[in-house]
Amino acid sequence: MIQVLKTLQDVELATQALQSRGLPTHLTVEKNWDQWLLAQCLDHSDRHCPIIDLGCGDYCTLEFLAALGFQQLHGIDLTIHQPVGDRPYQLYQGDLTATPFSDQTFDCAVSISVIEHGVDLKQFFQETYRILKSNGLLFITTDYWQEKIQIDPSIKPFGLSWSIFSFVEVQAAIALAQQQGFRLLSDSQIAPCKERTVDWHGQQYTFIAIGLVKPDS
Numbered sequence: 001m002i003q004v005l006k007t008l009q010d011v012e013l014a015t016q017a018l019q020s021r022g023l024p025t026h027l028t029v030e031k032n033w034d035q036w037l038l039a040q041c042l043d044h045s046d047r048h049c050p051i052i053d054l055g056c057g058d059y060c061t062l063e064f065l066a067a068l069g070f071q072q073l074h075g076i077d078l079t080i081h082q083p084v085g086d087r088p089y090q091l092y093q094g095d096l097t098a099t100p101f102s103d104q105t106f107d108c109a110v111s112i113s114v115i116e117h118g119v120d121l122k123q124f125f126q127e128t129y130r131i132l133k134s135n136g137l138l139f140i141t142t143d144y145w146q147e148k149i150q151i152d153p154s155i156k157p158f159g160l161s162w163s164i165f166s167f168v169e170v171q172a173a174i175a176l177a178q179q180q181g182f183r184l185l186s187d188s189q190i191a192p193c194k195e196r197t198v199d200w201h202g203q204q205y206t207f208i209a210i211g212l213v214k215p216d217s
Contacts, residue, residue, distance in 0.1 A: 001185040001211030005033050006194040024067050030198050034112050034141045035064050037209050049107035054096040055114030062089045097123035101131045108137045116143045118161035125180040134216040144208035146193045164205050185211035
C-alpha cells in the first residue's frame with residue numbers, strides 16, 4: 001500500500017470521517033488524513049493485538065489507537081515525558097532502531113511522521129521486522145514531495161534533523177524494506193502529487209503513507 005495525500009479536500013473528508021465515528025481529530029488538521037488511513041488499515045484487527053508506536057512523541061497516535069479500542073498499546077521514543085494520570089498504554093525510553101522487545105512481539109508497528117528525522121532506515125526496517133510477528137503490519141507516514149526539496153540543515157524540529165522524501169528516496173526506502181523481508185501490503189504505484197497540502201517551517205509539501213507486511217514464514 002502506498003497512498004499520497006493529494007488535496008486539501010482529502011484532509012477535509014478524512015476529518016469528517018473521523019468526526020462521524022466520534023473519533024478524536026489531530027491538532028494538526030492535515031494529520032487527520034494519516035489517522036483516518038490508519039483506522040481503515042486496522043479496521044478488522046483484533047482489539048487485543050499488541051501494537052507498538054515507534055517514535056511516539058506526544059502520544060497522539062497512542063491516544064488515537066486507544067480511542068479505536070485497542071488495549072495492548074506500547075510506545076517508544078528517545079525522550080519520554082510521563083503523562084499525568086493513568087493512560088491506556090505503556091511507554092519506553094529508547095532508540096526505535098534498537099528496542100528492548102523480544103522477537104515477534106507485536107502484531108502491528110506504527111510510525112507516523114518519524115522517519116524523516118534522521119532515522120537510519122536500514123536499521124529501522126531490520127529492527128521492526130524482528131519485533132513484528134508473522135503477517136504483522138508496519139504502517140508508516142512521512143513528509144513527501146515528488147521532486148527533492150532541500151532543507152536548510154540549521155532547521156532542526158524537535159532538535160532533530162529533517163528531510164522531505166522525494167519520489168526516488170521513497171522508492172529506495174521501500175527497496176530497503178523489501179531487502180529486510182517486508183512486502184508491500186498491496187501492490188501499488190506512487191501516485192503523482194497534486195497540491196502542497198502542508199506548510200511547515202517555510203516548506204510546502206504533502207504526506208505519503210506506506211503499508212508493509214512481514215510475510216508468514
